[in-house]
Amino acid sequence: MPATIIDGKQVAGEIKAALAARIASLREQGIQPCLAAVLVGDDPASQKYVASKERTCTQLGIKGIVHRLPSTTSQDELRALIAELNADASVHGILVQLPLPGGLDEKDIMERIAPGKDVDGFGPVSLGHLVMDQPGFLACTPHGVIKLLDAYQVDPAGKHAVVVGRSIIVGKPLSLLLLRRNATVTICHSKTAGLAEVCRSADILCVAIGKPGFITADMVKAGAVVIDIGINVVTSGALRGDVDFERVRQKASLLTPVPGGVGPLTIAMLMQNTVLAAEQRLRDQAQR
Ligand code: NDP
Numbered sequence: 001m002p003a004t005i006i007d008g009k010q011v012a013g014e015i016k017a018a019l020a021a022r023i024a025s026l027r028e029q030g031i032q033p034c035l036a037a038v039l040v041g042d043d044p045a046s047q048k049y050v051a052s053k054e055r056t057c058t059q060l061g062i063k064g065i066v067h068r069l070p071s072t073t074s075q076d077e078l079r080a081l082i083a084e085l086n087a088d089a090s091v092h093g094i095l096v097q098l099p100l101p102g103g104l105d106e107k108d109i110m111e112r113i114a115p116g117k118d119v120d121g122f123g124p125v126s127l128g129h130l131v132m133d134q135p136g137f138l139a140c141t142p143h144g145v146i147k148l149l150d151a152y153q154v155d156p157a158g159k160h161a162v163v164v165g166r167s168i169i170v171g172k173p174l175s176l177l178l179l180r181r182n183a184t185v186t187i188c189h190s191k192t193a194g195l196a197e198v199c200r201s202a203d204i205l206c207v208a209i210g211k212p213g214f215i216t217a218d219m220v221k222a223g224a225v226v227i228d229i230g231i232n233v234v235t236s237g238a239l240r241g242d243v244d245f246e247r248v249r250q251k252a253s254l255l256t257p258v259p260g261g262v263g264p265l266t267i268a269m270l271m272q273n274t275v276l277a278a279e280q281r282l283r284d285q286a287q288r
Helices: 008-028 044-060 075-087 106-112 124-131 140-151 171-180 195-200 262-287
Strands: 034-040 063-069 093-096 160-164 184-188 204-207 225-228
Touching: 008 044, 008 140, 008 262, 034 044, 034 075, 034 262, 044 063, 044 262, 063 075, 075 093, 075 106, 093 106, 093 262, 124 171, 140 171, 140 225, 140 262, 160 171, 160 195, 171 184, 171 204, 184 195
Parallel strands: 034 063, 034 093, 160 184, 160 204, 204 225
Antiparallel strands: none
């Protein structure tokens, strides 16, 4: 039987609907959550992602501000903007759209975002909280993957989860979240030997490598849950995931499509983190 196709739009819609009540409650207390996005350069994919985040902010009643900077922006200029946004009490969340143009040091910028405003969850404090199993901002895409598994009643406990990709924004935090849910986790990367065999041993296979159709049906165990995180623009202009969707759907039990799978969750979790940041600020103010 072909796999059930996971409906990311529906799950994201439910998360956003649940946020509406929290946003209304904040507004009653005189607060509108505010997300400041920083977009450097003119990468078309980045522009699209930021526009989509801006639209979702508007839909939900979150204030979205976009700082568009030229690709010639220097590290010091970007640092100065982050310092300004950190100091601005009306801003609850700061998002720097990655990748930054070549020559800019992404890690330096991530480290400079105030931990209380790190709604992307890429900063060292947020990642440290994740490692220590403490509350904090969770990276949006990995958190979205967990929400999808929950929505489709996939309990990772005791299962073998294989994560292909070890980036700071997807693979590493996702591996830690699966571990937190008691999966036995294997992390793979470009130097992994016998990748196909490792993938075939996965009950839950999560792929974030950025290579269209890379995971073929022979790399998937019959009945596995396959989460395709990749977003690749192919020559026709269409979006494709890292998984050979048509063939893998004949083998997997559950499969995410691209687009419409993990992508919508990433934005929903960003909105959730922004609301959380505003709520936390309110609590901090009440305690002072
Ligand atoms: P990175 O380029 O930062 O990381 C890619 C990872 O894949 C690296 O760890 C790399 O290994 C590994 N890799 C590359 N080639 C192979 C290979 N042949 N075999 C095994 N591992 C390999 O990418 P990101 O994590 O930023 O993004 C990955 C994909 O996810 C992209 O398509 C991106 O567009 C998408 N994405 C989607 C999001 C969403 O909302 N759905 C959000 C973020 C990203 P090594 O470390 O050894 O180099």
